[in-house]
Amino acid sequence: MKKTILITGASSGFGLMLANDLQQKGFNVIGTSREPEKYKGKFAFKLLRLDISDDASIAFARELSAETQKVDVLVNNAGYMVTGIAxxxxxxxxxxxxxxxxxxxxxxxxxxxxxxxxxxSGQIITVSSIVGLIGPPNLSYYSASKHAVEGYFKSLRFELNQFNIKVSVVEPMWFKTNLAHNAVTVKTDGIADYNAYRPKVNAFTQKGIDEAGSPDVVVNTIKKLIDAKEPKFSNPVGKMAGMVLFLQSYAHKMFEGSVLKDVASALKK
Known part of the structure; x- marks a missing residue:
């Protein structure tokens, strides 16, 4: 029997790409969106209403039960990003x-x-971020939220193993999706002490967005996890993903080199 896969945040970005791909390959795909009526008739897969930040909306599980008797895979994809000095x-x-x-x-x-x-049985795949493993500047709350996701699912996988429920996390680098474009950027009058630093770190963030790769590799990683008999827990994806352990230990030096030294030079002038 074909697997039934539930994908949150399936109306755009990684979620939409994954949902379309899996639907075309014969999977029974059910997506979620905060405003499914906006996409009526646009997608081949079923789209349920879900706002994951709204407790009342979580009742979508009842509607899901009416759509299918079994769910094989949950892909936690919905989310957004806050940027700004902490x-x-x-x-x-x-x-x-x-x-x-x-x-x-x-x-x-x-x-x-x-x-x-x-x-x-079942499988839970959660789209985290590489910043759930490291902490770059300008993304403090986003990074913290993804660190929390990583810690939660690291523990949950042990508790669910007895029920044959597999748990994985995917940690993408920058990719060309609407995440960065839809980011909530904090706009304040600013603290004067950060005036020299702020444009430097904003440029660093923008460089990552501009040089982002195609999201296909993330979609392919998730598909491989769905097909795997023993899926890995942690799955960093993208340029420099192989250097994650290095970045975890030395990320502060990288940012010092590319940002802080420039700031120090500017302050001396």
Whole structure:
């Protein structure tokens, strides 16, 4: 029997690419979107309403049960990004980042776990980020939310192993999707002490966006995990992905070299 795959955030970006690809390959794909009516008739797969930051919306599981008797794979893909200097970012903005990226992902996962446990099978694949493994400047709350996702699923995989439920996390580098374009950028009057630093770090972030690769490689990684008998837990994807362990230990030196030294020189002038 063909697998049934639920993909959150399936109306754009990685989610849409993955949903279309899997649908074409014969999988039974069910996607979610905050506004599915906007896409009525545009996609070959079913699109359910879900806002992962809204507790009431998580009741979508009842609608899902009406669509299918079994779910084989959950792909947690929905989320967004906040950018800005940490000290300049209001805590409430950071809190909302966590409500969506972390708590929303947890709530969707919890809504599906009873189905998986009853089946004694299932697979959970969560799209995290390379910044869930390192902490670059200008992305403090986004990075923190993805670190939380990493920690949660690292623990959850052990608890679910007894039910034959596989857990994986995919950690993409920069890719050409709408994530960066739809990012919430904190706009404040700014703290004067960061005036020299801010444009440098903004340029660093923009360089990553401009040089981003095709998202196909992320979609292919997720498809390989779906096909794998024993899928890996952690799956960094993209340019420099093989250097993740190095970056975890020495990322601060890289940023010092590309950003902080330029700032220091500017301050001396």
């Amino acid at each position: 000290e300049e970012t209001p805590v409430e903005v950071g809190r909302q980042q966590f409500e969506t990226n972390f708590w929303g992902t947890v709530k969707v996962t919890n809504a599906l776990l009873p189905i998986f446990r009853k089946q004694k």
